Structures are given as structure tokens and as C-alpha cells.
Amino acid sequence: MAAARPTREQLYISETPDEVKNAKGLHLITMSTPNGQAVQIMLEELHDAYGTEHTTTLISIMTNEQKKEWFLRLDPNGRIPVLIDNTQDPPFPVHETSAEMFYLLKFADKEDRFGFKDELERNQAIQWTFFWHGSGAPYQGQVNHFNKFAPEKIEYAINRFKNETLRVYGVLEILLSGKYTGEPRDYLAGFGKGKYSIADMKTWPWVKAWDFSGFTKEDMQPFPHLMKWINRIGERDAVKRAIGEKYQMEK
Numbered sequence: 724m725a726a727a728r729p730t731r732e733q734l735y736i737s738e739t740p741d742e743v744k745n746a747k748g749l750h751l752i753t754m755s756t757p758n759g760q761a762v763q764i765m766l767e768e769l770h771d772a773y774g775t776e777h778t779t780t781l782i783s784i785m786t787n788e789q790k791k792e793w794f795l796r797l798d799p800n801g802r803i804p805v806l807i808d809n810t811q812d813p814p815f816p817v818h819e820t821s822a823e824m825f826y827l828l829k830f831a832d833k834e835d836r837f838g839f840k841d842e843l844e845r846n847q848a849i850q851w852t853f854f855w856h857g858s859g860a861p862y863q864g865q866v867n868h869f870n871k872f873a874p875e876k877i878e879y880a881i882n883r884f885k886n887e888t889l890r891v892y893g894v895l896e897i898l899l900s901g902k903y904t905g906e907p908r909d910y911l912a913g914f915g916k917g918k919y920s921i922a923d924m925k926t927w928p929w930v931k932a933w934d935f936s937g938f939t940k941e942d943m944q945p946f947p948h949l950m951k952w953i954n955r956i957g958e959r960d961a962v963k964r965a966i967g968e969k970y971q972m973e974k
């Protein structure tokens with residue numbers, strides 16, 4: 724007999740919002756931050772590619788909804804976004820943006836439109852998704868924290884995380900410019916010029932918010948290919964919807 728998974732009763736309790744426990748298919752609990760937007764983009768792309776539907780619960784992390792028991796039962800890490808697949812029985816919760824995107828790639832992107840069939844290209848997508856998950860998002864997140872939200876201005880911390888974020892932008896610039904291959908690329912993963920994939924979706928919501936993080940046009944000058952990549956992805960309908968009104972909480 725297969726080992727038991729958490730039951731519906733363990734996942735959903737009386738405090739769980741009705742829209743979460745009554746959801747039928749893919750359901751995303753999110754807020755439109757860069758981490759939320761990564762999975763929002765993937766879901767909107769799946770909608771355009773396959774007509775895949777999903778529903779959402781929009782929360783405000785300022786009110787610490789994500790630290791309540793109903794949320795921790797779905798994601799003990801207490802952070803958005805959380806994806807729940809209610810077509811599994813019992814429902815299957817997924818936390819961590821990249822894991823959510825890989826889940827959607829496996830179960831909702833049957834043609835690998837946003838992934839790769841070739842195992843080496845697939846591995847490139849894993850490399851660049853991990854790169855941003857481990858070395859981009861945490862640094863740029865700390866820039867935002869120390870620049871905007873920390874109660875005191877600690878110059879060392881601000882400089883440390885700003886410099887590290889500029890360094891990882893530089894890594895993306897090396898890749899996209901084709902500095903060592905002679906061939907500029909359009910997207911992060913895939914041979915040749917690359918193919919739009921989950922690696923781009925994971926990375927883009929952060930990098931496009933460089934000005935929010937306090938970087939200037941001068942700071943961004945060394946990254947012309949990265950700036951073009953930001954515009955290229957920003958033109959997609961699914962991406963526009965994923966960062967738009969639909970995911971803003973009503974005030």
C-alpha cells in the first residue's frame with residue numbers, strides 16, 4: 724500500500740477561507756510581488772497555450788495571513804505563493820515558486836511549451852531557474868529589505884546586497900550577450916538563441932523591478948542585453964495580465 728499523504732481534513736480546517744477549500748482545480752494563493760508574479764506568469768501562459776483555468780486567493784502579507792495555521796498547513800514556510808492542485812485526491816499543495824513552476828510544467832504543460840524535451844536543454848532550464856532562486860531572488864530581496872523596509876539604514880548591508888545583485892545581473896548579461904559564444908541569446912535556457920521557458924518566468928519579475936530596488940539607469944548601463952530581454956518578455960500578453968489588475972487586491 725502506498726504511504727499516506729496528508730488528508731483533506733489535515734490540509735483544510737474551519738479557518739481556511741472558503742474560496743481555498745472549495746476550489747476545484749489549480750488554485751494559487753498569492754500576492755503580486757516578484758515571487759507571486761513568477762507563478763502568476765506561468766499560470767497565465769498555460770491559459771494562453773492550453774486554455775488551462777485556475778483560481779486565486781489574493782492575500783496581503785502585511786497582515787500576516789501567511790503565518791496563520793490554515794496557511795501553515797499548506798505551506799509550513801508561511802510565505803506566498805502557494806499552489807494547490809485540487810484535481811489530486813487529496814489536494815496537493817506546492818510551495819516554493821520554482822517547485823510550483825516545475826509542478827505545472829510536469830502536470831499542465833504536456834507539450835513542454837515552457838520547458839524542453841531535450842534533457843540537456845531541460846537541465847539548462849533547471850540551472851537558470853536554480854540560479855535565480857538561489858542567487859538572484861534572495862539578494863535582490865535583501866536589497867529591497869535594507870533599502871526600503873529596515874528600521875535603520877545599514878550602509879554595509881545595502882552595499883553588500885546591491886553589489887551582489889549587480890553581480891548576478893552581470894552573470895545574466897554574460898549569458899544573453901553571448902560574450903563567450905559569439906551568439907547573443909533571446910532567452911536564458913535552450914540551445915542557440917534559447918527558448919522562452921520557466922527560467923525566464925522565474926527571473927523576469929525580479930530583474931524588471933530594478934528601479935523599485937533603487938538601481939539607476941547608470942547602474943543598468945553595463946547590461947544592454949538584459950535590458951532588451953526585460954522588454955522582450957514584458958511584451959507578452961500573459962505577462963502583462965500576470966502583473967496587472969487581476970492580481971491586485973481590492974482596496
Ligand SMILES: N[C@@H](CCC(=O)N[C@@H](CS)C(=O)NCC(=O)O)C(=O)O
Pocket residue numbers: 756757758759784789801802803804818819820821
Ligand atoms: N523561496 C520562496 C520565497 C517566498 C517569499 O519570500 N515570499 C514573500 C513575498 S515575495 C513572503 O511571503 N513574505 C512574507 C513573509 O515572509 O512573511 C519562494 O520562492 O517561493
